[in-house]
Amino acid sequence: MPEFSLTATELLLTGATLVLSGVSYYMYRRSRAKVEHLNRAPILPIDENLRNLIIDTPGESLQYAVIEGTVKSIGEPMRSHFFKDTLGVLQRFMLQEPCLQWASLSLKWDVIDRVVYQRASMVPFVLVGSDETTVRVQEPFHASGKYLETVHEKFYRSVSTFGDIIGQCLSGVKPKGFLEIEKMLKVGTTLTGVGELIIDEDGTLSLRAPTNGAEYLLSLRDFSHVKEKALSSTFWWKFGFGVCALAGVAVLFWVGFRFYRRRRQEQERREFERLMGEALNATGLKDGQDNQPDNTCVICLNQPRNCVLLYCGHVCCCFRCYQALPQPRCPVCRQAIIRVVQLLTEVTS
DSSP, X not given: OOXXXXXXXXXXXXXXXXXXXXXXXXXXXXXXHHHHHHHHOOBOOSSHHHHHHHHHSTTSEEEEEEEEEEEEESSSOEEOSSOTTOEEEEEEEEEEEXXXXXXXXXXXXXXXXXXXXXXXXXXXXXXXXXXXXEEEEOOGGGOBSOOOEEEEEEEEEXXXXXXXHHHHHHHTEEEOEEXXXXXXXXXXXXXXXXXXXEEOTTSOXXXXXXXXXXXOEEESSOHHHHHHHHHHHHHHHHHHHHHHHHHHHHHHHHHHHHHHHHHHHHHHHHHHHHHHHHHHHHTTOOTTOOOSOXXXXXXTSSSBOOEEEETTTBOOSOHHHHHTOSSSBOTTTOOBOOEEEXXXXXXXX
């Protein structure tokens, strides 16, 4: 059988589906582990009983727990740069430059945001419970989740001269202006925290990043919303993995079908050669003796060859035998017969 090989498109599709399936499955497993940690995490109120619970726990720490309290600064809180009455404990200021960048592959302008400047600052803060019990939040900027609220956002549109426009077209980057953003975690905000609860050496209750590898979470929403978001993420990663896996199976099925078709064609060719050999032996055409004219039909060995098979161009059979072929394939090269031109005169090959 002729050597079977994958086409460049098949190799590309196979590699792409394998990579995307692997990434989707990894993210699905990671997201599912996050959901499992959240399902096992106890929801604890911030009160004096929390201290006693931590003390009674081996190691004096709760590996993964959920608390909710009101944000209160330790010392003087920070003020917004734009609203002096707005007080907070976390602040992030960003200056972005939205641009249009020419994409040579898609042949269009894509919008990108370049960060020109950013600064993050904080003051120590605690979460206050119902009986004024407090839990200090450690390293909040290391936590994931949406826990900052946008307090200021303003866009400054840039003005370009004719020379600037020419330079932008040549460079492939068109600045649109500058976007000024300030986000804060305000004092008095209700914050949900998911992490490890411990008692520091000075006796302070603290929430920190878990040491067991679970995700450290802070959110302005309640815990039910946090869990719903994690479940939604898990579903979509699982769906993406299923789609990529099905696409990979479809590519492999097509490759297998093409291999089967190639093998079937080769088997038909060999069977035809065998039958031709038997026919030649039956008519005495063997041992180098050929009693038939050169232009005799290779199928019936009786009628002259009077048709051209296209597009291979072979003149090897009579028109009646062509019509009797079980499949429209050339008896010589096995290529598909697209059309036939019947000869009106006798042709010598």
